[in-house]
Amino acid sequence: MTQKLWMIRAGSNGELEEIALRKGLVAIRWNRLPDLNLFKTREALAEEYQKHYKEGTPVSEGLKVGQIFRFAQRVHVGDIVVLPSKFAPEIHVGEVTGPYQYKQVEEGVLHWIPVNWLKTIPRSQFDEDLLYSFGSLLTLSNIKRNNALERVKAMISGGKVKLSIPEEDDSEMGDDTLENAEPGDIAFTQIESYIQKNFHDYALEDLIREILTAHGYTTSQPREVGGLEEKSRKGEDGGADILASNGQLGFEEPKICIQVKSNRDKIGAGVLRELLGVMNSYNAHYGILVSWSGFSEPLKREARSKYFNIRLWSSKDIIDEIFNHYDKFSEEMKKRLPLKRIWVLVE
Numbered sequence: 001m002t003q004k005l006w007m008i009r010a011g012s013n014g015e016l017e018e019i020a021l022r023k024g025l026v027a028i029r030w031n032r033l034p035d036l037n038l039f040k041t042r043e044a045l046a047e048e049y050q051k052h053y054k055e056g057t058p059v060s061e062g063l064k065v066g067q068i069f070r071f072a073q074r075v076h077v078g079d080i081v082v083l084p085s086k087f088a089p090e091i092h093v094g095e096v097t098g099p100y101q102y103k104q105v106e107e108g109v110l111h112w113i114p115v116n117w118l119k120t121i122p123r124s125q126f127d128e129d130l131l132y133s134f135g136s137l138l139t140l141s142n143i144k145r146n147n148a149l150e151r152v153k154a155m156i157s158g159g160k161v162k163l164s165i166p167e168e169d170d171s172e173m174g175d176d177t178l179e180n181a182e183p184g185d186i187a188f189t190q191i192e193s194y195i196q197k198n199f200h201d202y203a204l205e206d207l208i209r210e211i212l213t214a215h216g217y218t219t220s221q222p223r224e225v226g227g228l229e230e231k232s233r234k235g236e237d238g239g240a241d242i243l244a245s246n247g248q249l250g251f252e253e254p255k256i257c258i259q260v261k262s263n264r265d266k267i268g269a270g271v272l273r274e275l276l277g278v279m280n281s282y283n284a285h286y287g288i289l290v291s292w293s294g295f296s297e298p299l300k301r302e303a304r305s306k307y308f309n310i311r312l313w314s315s316k317d318i319i320d321e322i323f324n325h326y327d328k329f330s331e332e333m334k335k336r337l338p339l340k341r342i343w344v345l346v347e
Helices: 017-023 042-052 058-073 128-134 148-156 183-198 202-214 269-281 297-304 315-328 331-336
Strands: 005-008 025-028 080-084 090-096 101-106 109-122 140-142 218-220 242-246 252-261 286-291 310-313
Touching (some): 017 025, 017 101, 017 109, 042 058, 058 140, 080 148, 090 148, 183 315, 202 252, 269 286, 297 310, 310 315
8 A cells, every 4th residue: 555645734723733742643623423434435424424514615515524534544554644733833743553543532532543753843844845735724635746755754764855846747636735725824834934045043133133123122232242243153142142121222121132043953951041041141031042943842841930031932933023023124124024914805
């Protein structure tokens, strides 16, 4: 049986993500439906679906029935699944270890498939075309294009396979096409990829500084004020990348130390401890730790007890801040990051 790559969502708001990772499974809702093993054809499942759910159009019904049928009948042992996180800039990757099950494992989880979660990979390590495919609106999508399966499998082992685009389009591209993607998700991925390509090291610091200025803070960089102005390499700034505070001259509270990491790997707890030491040396009560690719689990655990002193910003937080404050950005930054707000009718 041919191995497949599936993208599955953990609920519209990520409500199944924690359960999926903790229990080793992927799940769908549609809990009014009985055991899906009872329906051997899509038509039989559609007939049952109509007894429990009412859709506005036949197309909507067909899409949902198709996803449910594939979940129960087309996902097989050995297939690879990717689950995009709703809470961090990362994607969970696992291997299916058993067939579809109909059994309550926790409240609200009846339809599920066992999975061995192999690795959690920062979004920054995936190519843009894969991120578009993972942005499908559908709950379950079979990702086929551009040798996606081989590329994801290589990433599990820490390698990389060169993107290969066939000369002729596949007549059955699966569910990873842009027609099934949310316009907002497409825009988010485009902006995410643009920033990743164009804002490295000090350029990302400039962007964070612009966000803080839009919040009303006075900002400076330690390399400008502490005899470090001739230091040109990242990391030679005394442990803080940006200093921010209130007031025109920056003498008022709160005083904030910001450390910025633009690397493509999640950062560890040692960086958090370093920031705490820097805050102490600058007599600052608050800190922001910025990591484009997110944070390790040990770091996040340590940061929970320091919530009222330190904030963690990943790529998602940075882009959310840009969306919220872009109108206050300087003209220079708008030229470096050219964006336009577009309103879309939600049907």
